Amino acid sequence: MLGISADSRPTLAAYTLSLGPSLSYPIPLLSDFHPHGRMIRSYGLYNEEKGTSLRAVVIVDKEGIIRFKRTYTTVLKAGPTGQGEVETDLDPADILAEVEKIQRFSTTRTG
């Protein structure tokens, strides 16, 4: 699992530090800052108007083939006690299902 945005590396580092103790953030966050958005563009996920990535999940199998690619949106809403809650049209179950499918296939093929 890797996170990617067009943020600068220090921004990503500061972000992980804002969430918990140093070096404990479990997912590498990759910076596609310079040349700006080059990698994101190569996946067709760059928002030219905003200069950022779109929200998307891409699953690549061991052979380097794309098996899943979906963009999604989020809406920040007030939760029951007034705290912010993120609503999204991407179901995490869809991602898990695809990962399990790939792992099953891989296990079957290699015995």
Next chain:
Amino acid sequence: MVDVGQPAPDFDLIDHNKRQTTLSQFKGRKNVVLSFFVFAFTDG
């Protein structure tokens, strides 16, 4: 635009801890989930 069934473009980027990370380093070893987000410090 690359889509399902096509080879994923390789990349060579640094992560928040300055570790160099490529897609090809996982080839033959691991499936990879790439989560693209808009901005750090936001809701996604």
